[in-house]
Amino acid sequence: MLVSWIILLLSMLIVRERDFRILLKNKLVNVRSGETHMRTDKEMLEQIMTFAKNEERVRAVTLDGSRVNPSATRDKYSDFDCVFYVRDIQSFIKEEGWLDVFGERLLMQKPMDWFSEPYDFAGIERFAYLIQFKDGHRLDLTLCDIRKLPEETNREPRQILLNKDNYSELIPIETEDSFYITVPTEKEFLDTVNEFRWLCLSISKGVCRKELMYAKHNYDQFVVPMVIQMVNWKIGLANDFKVSTGAFGKYIGRYLSEEEMARFQGIFPSGEFKDISKKLILMFDYFGELEDSVAEKLDFRVDREERQKVKTFILDRFSSQ
Numbered sequence: 001m002l003v004s005w006i007i008l009l010l011s012m013l014i015v016r017e018r019d020f021r022i023l024l025k026n027k028l029v030n031v032r033s034g035e036t037h038m039r040t041d042k043e044m045l046e047q048i049m050t051f052a053k054n055e056e057r058v059r060a061v062t063l064d065g066s067r068v069n070p071s072a073t074r075d076k077y078s079d080f081d082c083v084f085y086v087r088d089i090q091s092f093i094k095e096e097g098w099l100d101v102f103g104e105r106l107l108m109q110k111p112m113d114w115f116s117e118p119y120d121f122a123g124i125e126r127f128a129y130l131i132q133f134k135d136g137h138r139l140d141l142t143l144c145d146i147r148k149l150p151e152e153t154n155r156e157p158r159q160i161l162l163n164k165d166n167y168s169e170l171i172p173i174e175t176e177d178s179f180y181i182t183v184p185t186e187k188e189f190l191d192t193v194n195e196f197r198w199l200c201l202s203i204s205k206g207v208c209r210k211e212l213m214y215a216k217h218n219y220d221q222f223v224v225p226m227v228i229q230m231v232n233w234k235i236g237l238a239n240d241f242k243v244s245t246g247a248f249g250k251y252i253g254r255y256l257s258e259e260e261m262a263r264f265q266g267i268f269p270s271g272e273f274k275d276i277s278k279k280l281i282l283m284f285d286y287f288g289e290l291e292d293s294v295a296e297k298l299d300f301r302v303d304r305e306e307r308q309k310v311k312t313f314i315l316d317r318f319s320s321q
Helices: 002-025 041-054 089-094 097-102 146-151 186-208 212-238 258-265 273-298 304-319
Strands: 058-064 080-086 105-109 127-133 138-145 158-163
Touching: 041 058, 041 080, 041 097, 041 158, 080 089, 080 146, 089 127, 089 138, 097 127, 138 146, 186 212, 186 273, 186 304, 212 273, 273 304
Parallel strands: 080 138
Antiparallel strands: 058 080, 058 158, 105 127, 127 138
């Protein structure tokens, strides 16, 4: 009998060692770092839905964002963008222990309760949790009180994962029409051109004064978006305005030739003033070509004389340094 028990115990130890080796082979356990395995998308979604189904206060769940948008990038970095339609939203916000069920958090942000714009905890407005988990997954979870459902205006792609009370306001949306590049009015086009040229002057002033942050801030935060806007209009015209380049133009590379994409990438400067000066002129010329292309197809006005005068003014500024 004793021998049998010893044999059984040894067998169990061998099986456990074999299983552990399999875990290591499949990178489910990292002994050195102490990391746990990254849940599959299916496992992550099951955790979300199990909580929602069992929690009486959660009445409906939708999945938005890149995971339901067929044109969006889908990979291991894709967030889970979920909306919980709930009863008594304050009961969720005041006691946040329920969030632990979704996994071990690396970092969490509450964008709707910011120091400059604090959340009204006496109200029932939406509230969001942006959560990065240690295993690599990210959950952007928005809470919406069902009393706000009549105000529902969502037009973005989404799936209805749960609708316990059959709310008619919650319908699936399969198209991304709301993200499509829109045809500009001539006023919008001309204002964009004017803003671009004005900001280029501001950047040149910052370079001449050796004010790095002033020049870079104007360049990165204000001028580049003008270029992206003009690129978007060119792409929209080439695709009957039935495409989207995503937030901040992140999908622009899908629609530009390899040569033009290289040119677009070439407008971004380093922190050296000489490089900022050089890239500013390259960007100015590139924007001008985009301006001509868009204006021709939409029959908009172009002031090429003003454009040349502004460029000459900037070059003169730089040459006097």
